Amino acid sequence: MxxxxxxxxxxxxxxxxxxxxxxxxxxxxxxxxxxxxxxxxxxxxxxxxxxxxxxxxxxxxxxxxxWRSKLHLVLDVVSALAVMGLPVPDTGTLEGDLRLLYQVTSRALRHPVASQIIPDLQAEAARNPDIAEAMQKTLREGQEGVASGIVAAAQRRGEIRAGIDEDLALDLISGPLYWRSVVIRSPQLPKGYLDALARSTAGALRAL
Incomplete structure (x- = not known):
C-alpha cells in the first residue's frame, strides 16, 4: 500500500x-x-x-x-482563469462573432459566484498590488486573446482594415459589457442589448 x-x-x-x-x-x-x-x-x-x-x-x-498563504492561493486561482479563456467565435461575420462573445461572456459574468467574487477582488486590488496584477492579467489576457482573434478574422474577411489600433479595438470590444455587468452591476440586461452592442461595436471597429 x-x-x-x-x-x-x-x-x-x-x-x-x-x-x-x-x-x-x-x-x-x-x-x-x-x-x-x-x-x-x-x-x-x-x-x-x-x-x-x-x-x-x-x-x-x-x-x-x-500554497504558502491565502494570498498565494487566491492569486493562483485567479491567474488560472486567464489561461482557461474563451474559444474564439467563428460565425463567419464580425457582428456574429461579437454577438456570440457577448452572449458567453455575459452568462459568465452574471453567474452568482462570479458576480460576488469579481467586485470583491477588484476592491481588494485597490489595496494589494499583487492582486491588482493578477486581476489585470486574468481579465485582460483572457479577453485580449479572444478579441485579437475576432479582429484578425474580420481583417482576413476584409470587414475591417489592417493595422488598426489593437488596444483601442480591445477597449471597444470588452469595455461596454464589463462596465454594465461588473461596474454598474445591472441586475438584468435590457432586451436586445447584446444584439445592439454587437452591431454598434462592429460599426465602431469598421470606423477605426
Missing amino acids: TTNADGPQTPARRRAPAGAAVLREDVTEAIRLAVFEELAAVGYARMSIEGIARRAGVGKTAVYRR
Missing part, C-alpha cells in the same frame, strides 16, 4: 522517489473550488485557510502543501 501527501492510496507498482510529495489532483481541485465558494460567501478579507480547508473537506496541511 502506498501513501501520498494527502492520505493513503491503493497499491501501486511504482514508488514515488524518496522525499517526494505526490499531491492528489482531486484534492487540489476540491481546494480550488472551495476558494471560489468561500470568496463568494465571505469575501477575501474574511476568507481563511481554515474555512477553505473545511469547505473542501481536507485538513489545513493539505492546503499549505500547495
